[in-house]
Amino acid sequence: GESVGLHLPTLSVQEGDNSIINCAYSNSASDYFIWYKQESGKGPQFIIDIRSNMDKRQGQRVTVLLNKTVKHLSLQIAATQPGDSAVYFCAENPPQGAQKLVFGQGTRLTINP
Amino acid sequence: EPEVTQTPSHQVTQMGQEVILRCVPISNHLYFYWYRQILGQKVEFLVSFYNNEISEKSEIFDDQFSVERPDGSNFTLKIRSTKLEDSAMYFCASRAQTGGEGPQHFGDGTRLSIL
Numbered sequence: 001g002e003s004v005g006l007h008l009p010t011l012s013v014q015e016g017d018n019s020i021i022n023c024a025y026s027n028s029a030s031d032y033f034i035w036y037k038q039e040s041g042k043g044p045q046f047i048i049d050i051r052s053n054m055d056k057r058q059g060q061r062v063t064v065l066l067n068k069t070v071k072h073l074s075l076q077i078a079a080t081q082p083g084d085s086a087v088y089f090c091a092e093n094p095p096q097g098a099q100k101l102v103f104g105q106g107t108r109l110t111i112n113p
Numbered sequence: 114e115p116e117v118t119q120t121p122s123h124q125v126t127q128m129g130q131e132v133i134l135r136c137v138p139i140s141n142h143l144y145f146y147w148y149r150q151i152l153g154q155k156v157e158f159l160v161s162f163y164n165n166e167i168s169e170k171s172e173i174f175d176d177q178f179s180v181e182r183p184d185g186s187n188f189t190l191k192i193r194s195t196k197l198e199d200s201a202m203y204f205c206a207s208r209a210q211t212g213g214e215g216p217q218h219f220g221d222g223t224r225l226s227i228l
Contacts, residue, residue, distance in 0.1 A: 042221050044219045045219070
């Protein structure tokens, strides 16, 4: 069945350090992936996306890596700041769906001062 | 920056009552969605809507649920007879038509509490 899961439910890093959040997906035919950030009391906020014909994409302080061989997705956040503390979700777009997103459980990232 | 807005932010309803959750998607977007998130769990897809009809729905979206785009700006989710297990955060999302793909943008949700 469709599922997107995360390796770790919580992650703590020191401010200024880099963080890596991992995600495993199960549908090898999924062709589009998104990382969202969710702060307390807010909706998911788009961070970065990647299509299956790419293996890396960079944004401002963030990089997404896609390894289709092992169905693995990661989000790297460089030089973390206190405002990066949130829950991070990966989501996949199964090709057989209209455009629905299948979300993972989420990783809570805490930035320690 | 344009955003998806949802009202109310918190809705408290008696079990068995009807509830309507409202959303104003981003103005030039063409695809609309509802998701829900039970406390502490992941976000779950409910329904997608395009060209004035449902394009896909999940098994959660049974005949107690309906969606409507009554005018050019609003997108609503109705639950006809609420159950305790309907208590959750409900998120509306929208997406522009960008060659078939593009990120969905979410509102901040309506917290629905069923008593």
